[in-house]
Structures are given as structure tokens and as C-alpha cells.
Amino acid sequence: MQTLIIAEDSSNKRIDKVLKEKYPNMPQNFMYKAFRKKDVKVNGIRVKEDYIANLGDKVEVYIIDEILEGKSISEPTDYFKAFTVIYEDKNLLIVNKKQGIPVHPDKDQAENTLIDLVTAYIREKEVTSKTSGFSPALCHRLDRNTGGLIIIAKNNEALKVMLEKIKNKEVKKYYQCLVRGKMEKPQGILKAYLEKDERKSRVYINDYKTRNSLEIITKYKTLSIIDNITADDSASLLEVELVTGRTHQIRAHMSYIGHPIVGDGKYGDNTLNRTLKAKYQALWAYKLKFEFSKGGGILNYLNGKEFKVMPDFSNILPIRNI
Missing domain, CATH: 3.30.2350.10 (Pseudouridine synthase)
Incomplete structure (x- = not known):
């Protein structure tokens, strides 16, 4: 922890700017986290980053000296x-x-x-x-x-x-995923029931309702087939739309129907994952569509807009060029 007194050249400035000038080597993500955790006080009172400093204010910064000076810490992620x-x-x-x-x-x-x-x-x-x-x-x-x-x-x-x-499901979310094998139908709507186990941090899928389960609905369509992803397996690139949005829904639902997502260590085929040296699951939230039915308030200008990116499945070595 360090203490400083606001001098004339720092008065009438936002407190975050004062700290940036005083500690230029401190990673900014640490500073703003300190504000969120209420670890910056002025005259004994916790303040936010937009506080305007006054001449003579006593500022207490509860961040370790090494971080304030930018020493002995790992570089912050770009x-x-x-x-x-x-x-x-x-x-x-x-x-x-x-x-x-x-x-x-x-x-x-x-x-x-x-x-x-x-x-x-x-x-x-x-x-x-x-x-x-x-x-x-x-x-x-x-x-x-x-x-x-x-x-x-x-x-x-x-x-x-x-x-x-x-x-209200007025923001449509679409995913792309790579699953093992070829889908029985090129497109479809899958329905089942999902039960969450908090202790194990995983979910379980059944075709029948249980006391603690919730219905899940998952739409999919096949975008392409990748033959010979390994010597024994092919794969399907799917577009998936979540009608319901439950924990791990896509991963668990695809696994339940026999087409686990490539690279998924929790619900997938670990033999296949090891063969492909897949570091992450091949699942990407690639498209958002804003379809407001009753206006969107201050965000109404987004109505009808769509945002889309290309999934990056480059960690799956044999199919870098999908």
C-alpha cells in the first residue's frame, strides 16, 4: 500500500489519471480491478475511478508495491x-x-x-x-x-x-461446431431434457423429464462433411442455433446423440481428441442476429442487424483450412 497527497499539478483531474501519471509502469487492468474491489481510498473513503481529485487529498492505494512499479509480475495479457x-x-x-x-x-x-x-x-x-x-x-x-x-x-x-x-429470445445466437461422424439427417431439431450437477460441474441428458431437469431444444444444419478426419472417422461441420440456452447444452446434446464435438474433453471422445491433438473444443459462437419484436429502447438502432465472424478451428491440425 502507498499513500500520496494530491499536489497542485494533480488537482482537478480524475483519480485514475492521477494514478496513471504517478505509477506509469502499473498495468492498467490491475488499477481498474483495484477500483472495482474498492482498494483506492481518498481521505479514508473508497472512491471510483471518476472521482475528481482536490488539492491536499490524501490518497491510499492498496496495491502491492511490485505491481505499482511494474516489477516482479508477469506481463498482462495483450x-x-x-x-x-x-x-x-x-x-x-x-x-x-x-x-x-x-x-x-x-x-x-x-x-x-x-x-x-x-x-x-x-x-x-x-x-x-x-x-x-x-x-x-x-x-x-x-x-x-x-x-x-x-x-x-x-x-x-x-x-x-x-x-x-x-x-425474450430476440437475440438469436448461432454457433458452428465440428462433430464426429456424419449426421443421420442434414438438418433437424433435437429435443431432450438436461439435468445439471453443480458438484461435478457437468450436465446429463435424457429423453425423459426428471424432477430437476429442463427441456432443451437444439436446431442444427450440416454445412459440410470432412472425410477421413482420421483413418477411421469423418466429421461434420454444423451450424447450431440454441432455442433454449442451458449450461453446456450444445456439447452435451451432441454427445448424447452420438456426435460429440471434436476437442471436447468433458463430453467428447478423448481417443479422437488425442489423435487430432485438439487443444480446445471445436465450438464457436459465430453469429448474432438482433430481432426486436417490440422495440429496443436505447438499442433500437440494432434491430435487424447481424454480426458474424469466421470460427478459428486451427488447433485441430488435420483440418486447418476449414
Whole structure:
């Protein structure tokens, strides 16, 4: 922890700018995380990054000296090694998340998550309001090892509207995935029931309803067939639309019908995965469509828009050119 007194050349500036000037080697994602954790105090009171410093203010920064000085810490992940920006305006951000990046802190990773890096990126550009104090928020989630499109709200009203639209299925989400074998039908609608086991962090699929299960509906169509993915197997590249959006739904549902996703270590075929040296599951959230039926409030300008990216399945060695 360090303490500083605001001098005349730092007064009337935002406190985050003061800290940037005082500690130029400190990674910014650490600084903004300190604000979120309320680890910056002025005159004994916790403040947000938009606080305007006054002459004589006593600032206490509860960050270890090594981080403040940029010493003895691993380099922060470069933003664009974790995500690329697909769309951005004053209300929201749509990014294409790389595989292997968790969207928020979990038991395996507390730093350099997607929301940490996106927050640092937005703060650095000073896109958000200087007075709202709103921290960028995820509108939905993706598994760590699933790549693809994520919507992040920059203000409370945008978050409220987007959560409502997602809940009402007015934001259509489409995925591409590579599954083992050839589908029995080129397209179809799959229905089953999913039960979640929190302790094991996995789900189970059945054709019948149980007390704790929820119905799942998964639409798919075959985009292409890859013959001889190994000496014994072919594979199918599918477009999948989630009608219901349950935990691990696509991965578990495809496995249940005998066509597990290539590279999926939890629900997939590990013999096939080892043969292909697949590092991540071949699953990508590749398209979003905004179809607002009753207007979209401050986001109404998005109605009818579509955003799409190309999936990156390059970690699956034999099929780099899909």
C-alpha cells in the first residue's frame, strides 16, 4: 500500500489519471480491478475511478508495491490476444473471444479474464460516462474453451435492455461446431431434457423429464462433411442455433446423440481428441442476429442487424483450412 497527497499539478483531474501519471509502469487492468474491489481510498473513503481529485487529498492505494512499479509480475495479457472488437458504440461492445479465455474470474483464474481486459480497454479509451461509475458488464457468457461473440454493456440502461431481449429470445445466437461422424439427417431439431450437477460441474441428458431437469431444444444444419478426419472417422461441420440456452447444452446434446464435438474433453471422445491433438473444443459462437419484436429502447438502432465472424478451428491440425 502507498499513500500520496494530491499536489497542485494533480488537482482537478480524475483519480485514475492521477494514478496513471504517478505509477506509469502499473498495468492498467490491475488499477481498474483495484477500483472495482474498492482498494483506492481518498481521505479514508473508497472512491471510483471518476472521482475528481482536490488539492491536499490524501490518497491510499492498496496495491502491492511490485505491481505499482511494474516489477516482479508477469506481463498482462495483450487485449487482442484475448479478443478482437467486432462492433462498438457508446452503449455496448461486441467482441470475438479467443478460446482458452474465461469470461469472468473462476476457481482456476482470477486475473486477465475477458471482463477484466474489456474493462481496461474501455477505460483506456474513456468511452464510458465519466460520472456514471458503471463497470462494463457481460450480457451473456461462453465457456472458457468456446470462442466467439460476446456482448458487453457499457451502461446500465443498455444492460437492462439487452438482458430483456436475450431473455425474450430476440437475440438469436448461432454457433458452428465440428462433430464426429456424419449426421443421420442434414438438418433437424433435437429435443431432450438436461439435468445439471453443480458438484461435478457437468450436465446429463435424457429423453425423459426428471424432477430437476429442463427441456432443451437444439436446431442444427450440416454445412459440410470432412472425410477421413482420421483413418477411421469423418466429421461434420454444423451450424447450431440454441432455442433454449442451458449450461453446456450444445456439447452435451451432441454427445448424447452420438456426435460429440471434436476437442471436447468433458463430453467428447478423448481417443479422437488425442489423435487430432485438439487443444480446445471445436465450438464457436459465430453469429448474432438482433430481432426486436417490440422495440429496443436505447438499442433500437440494432434491430435487424447481424454480426458474424469466421470460427478459428486451427488447433485441430488435420483440418486447418476449414
